[in-house]
Amino acid sequence: MIPLIALVVGAVLGLVLQPAVPPFLAPYLPVAVVAALDAVFGGVRARLDGTFSDRRFLISFLTNVVLAVFLVFLGDQLGVGSELSTAVVVVLGVRIFSNLAAVRRHLFRA
Amino acid sequence: MNRLQRRARHAMRSAPRRSMGSGMVSTLEGESGRSGTPGGPDDVGAHPPDRRRPLTQVAVAIACALLGFLLVAQVRASESVGERLAAEREEDLAVVLADVTEQSDRLQAEITDLRLLLFEFESTAESEELAFRNLQKRLDDLRILAGVVPAENEGVVLQVADPGRQVTHEDLVDIVHEMRNAGAEAIAVNGQRLVASSAFSTRNARLVLDGQPLEEPYRVAAVGPSEKLITSGLSIPGGALDRLGSYSDVTTSVEELEHVTIPARGEPVPFVYGEPVPADADSG
Numbered sequence: 001m002i003p004l005i006a007l008v009v010g011a012v013l014g015l016v017l018q019p020a021v022p023p024f025l026a027p028y029l030p031v032a033v034v035a036a037l038d039a040v041f042g043g044v045r046a047r048l049d050g051t052f053s054d055r056r057f058l059i060s061f062l063t064n065v066v067l068a069v070f071l072v073f074l075g076d077q078l079g080v081g082s083e084l085s086t087a088v089v090v091v092l093g094v095r096i097f098s099n100l101a102a103v104r105r106h107l108f109r110a
Numbered sequence: 111m112n113r114l115q116r117r118a119r120h121a122m123r124s125a126p127r128r129s130m131g132s133g134m135v136s137t138l139e140g141e142s143g144r145s146g147t148p149g150g151p152d153d154v155g156a157h158p159p160d161r162r163r164p165l166t167q168v169a170v171a172i173a174c175a176l177l178g179f180l181l182v183a184q185v186r187a188s189e190s191v192g193e194r195l196a197a198e199r200e201e202d203l204a205v206v207l208a209d210v211t212e213q214s215d216r217l218q219a220e221i222t223d224l225r226l227l228l229f230e231f232e233s234t235a236e237s238e239e240l241a242f243r244n245l246q247k248r249l250d251d252l253r254i255l256a257g258v259v260p261a262e263n264e265g266v267v268l269q270v271a272d273p274g275r276q277v278t279h280e281d282l283v284d285i286v287h288e289m290r291n292a293g294a295e296a297i298a299v300n301g302q303r304l305v306a307s308s309a310f311s312t313r314n315a316r317l318v319l320d321g322q323p324l325e326e327p328y329r330v331a332a333v334g335p336s337e338k339l340i341t342s343g344l345s346i347p348g349g350a351l352d353r354l355g356s357y358s359d360v361t362t363s364v365e366e367l368e369h370v371t372i373p374a375r376g377e378p379v380p381f382v383y384g385e386p387v388p389a390d391a392d393s394g
């Protein structure tokens with residue numbers, strides 16, 4: 001419950017503060033968001049599995065974001081930034097999808 | 111439930127998942143089970159769900175808030191121009207590029223025009239300032255000529271002692287003319303400024319300048335090139351000083367000074383008959 005409230009608070013904060021994304025962060029923010037989403041859905045799934053751990057979630061959250069951003073950054077340096085960011089988003093998307101499928105199995109027993 | 115039991119349960123739960131093996135989804139699930147999702151088998155036992163530390167709970171909340179914040183920021187950012195362009199098709203992009211190029215050309219031309227205009231204004235301002243300075247100088251000259259302002263600089267002072275009243279007004283006119291001829295720009299006699307309409311005359315055997323009687327000794331002061339005023343003015347052979355020297359009891363002395371001040375005329379001379387010819391009349 002608390003994480004959900006925090007999510008809403010963060011979203012409201014973003015709406016109220018209207019942060020401007022600095023140009024150098026613009027290519028990395030989408031992947032960072034998708035990676036964080038992946039971590040959160042993974043957390044939801046673990047919660048339903050009964051295996052949720054704060055520490056694990058935090059580490060997964062941080063490493064996911066940092067790794068995804070680092071990969072895209074590396075891709076930018078190698079000249080394949082857009083391709084690599086697509087790859088990262090695809091992989092993370094598939095993981096999000098499978099996590100959601102697991103959540104679905106828990107909720108609907110199907 | 112102790113640690114070992116937990117481990118055993120997890121081992122049992124994850125075993126069939128791994129053995130499912132070949133399907134893509136199941137492989138990916140395995141991936142996320144290991145790295146993405148929390149709650150891998152080897153660390154759950156450290157912090158059971160019912161004894162979570164509040165500090166990490168706060169951290170989780172912060173992470174969730176961060177996600178919400180970033181999500182909104184990214185959604186808002188992708189509403190901007192650059193992100194929208196990235197989603198356009200190539201043909202559309204070509205049209206947009208052509209538009210933008212044309213606009214850029216137009217703005218560039220406008221910049222050039224405005225720069226030219228600015229340059230024009232600047233040069234006009236400069237020439238106007240020059241014209242203003244010229245006019246100011248001319249005004250100063252005319253003021254000195256009209257005698258409405260005091261004038262000062264190097265010059266000479268001529269003292270004429272004439273106890274016998276032998277000096278005539280023609281002598282004074284000669285002195286003034288010789289000084290002017292030598293370059294005097296402002297002249298005063300006994301502190302009375304000479305202007306274009308000034309005149310010497312004699313009334314009741316006394317010298318008069320512009321209606322004011324002149325007292326002896328006469329003191330003629332002039333601003334101008336002091337050396338030239340003496341050498342090619344007052345002391346030329348057969349000039350005014352020579353003639354004054356021929357009078358029996360007239361004594362003269364000439365002083366060459368670094369600084370002479372000629373006072374202004376008390377009141378400007380009113381012109382009644384003279385009217386200026388309009389400027390365009392003499393040019394046409």
